[in-house]
Amino acid sequence: MGERITITTEDGAFSAYVARPDRSPAPAVVVIQEIFGVNQVMRDVTDGLAGQGFLAVCPDLFWRIEPGIDITDKSEAEWKRAFELFNAFDVDAGVKDIAATIDAVRKDPGCNGKVGVVGFCLGGLLAFLAATRTDTDAAVAYYGVGIDARVAEADKLAEPLMLHIAEEDQFVPKAAQEIILQALKNHPQIEVHTYPGRDHAFARAGGEHYDAADAQLAGGRSLAFFQKHLG
Incomplete structure (x- = not known):
């Protein structure tokens, strides 16, 4: 279903996975990866959005560290590598790459001219920052890690933002959630x-903490949100 495109920036070029809807032109959604790269989970999310009528694009945001990262959450070695990538990742450069993707x-x-973003985990933080630093038309952040340290950026928010917060998130403690x-x-622009x-990652299909009911609930809320603001 998907194809690959190349996005060029002043710093270099990177690839993105693209899934196209049946009808065109359509509103677009940029899918922002977790710490496992543009893996099967992210490609499935991208394909799913295309099935819902969106032009969906998932950029390789780890390209500055190593292009083409595609790992899972199924082994200790992959988790170790994922956290190495997370710690090496330049958040500010990542937001600029999202802006270039948009x-x-x-x-x-x-594309009909409207572009939203949706991000998960690390991508949840990046979706929040994309909402405050780019011209995206709407943003959805799933269990974003580190938003608590950057809430002041919401003062720059001009377009709608939806946050999904897991109350028992091991990577976003209760104090951070508060x-x-x-x-x-x-x-006024934020729906929580x-x-x-x-x-954490209750919406990651196949993951240890996946919950089908709440993943469906959050997905329905996100779909209605994008239909409202990107339609």
């Missing part, structure tokens, strides 16, 4: 949903 997608003949909720819950009993 620009490239807007110019695609298959900072996020207190700072953002009354922001919390999921009791859920751990």
Whole structure:
């Protein structure tokens, strides 16, 4: 279903996985990866969005470290590598690469001009920052790690943002969640949903903490949000 495109920046070029909907032109969604690279889970998310009517694009944001990372959450060695990549990753450069992806997608003949972003884990943080630093039309962040340290950036937010927070997230402790909720819950552009009993990556199909019911609930909320703001 997917294809590959190349996105060129001042720093170099990187690839992105693209899935196209049946109808064109369509609104677009940039899918922002977890710490495992553009793996099968991310490609499935991208394909799923195309099936829902969006031009979906998942850029390789680890290209500055090593292009083409594609690992899983199934082995200790892969987890070790994933955290090495996470620690080596330049968040600010990543947001610039997302901005370049948004620009490239807007110019695609298959795009109607509207572009949203959705991110998971590390990508959840990047989706939040894309909402505050880029011209994306709407953003959805799933269990973003590190948002609590950057809530002040919400002052720059001009377009709608949805946050999905797992209440038992091992990577976003209760204290961090409280900072996020207190700072953002009354922001006019931000919609926050919390999921009791859920751990990090509850929407990662096949993952240890996957919960089908809440993944479907969050996915339905995200779809309605994008249909409203990108339609």
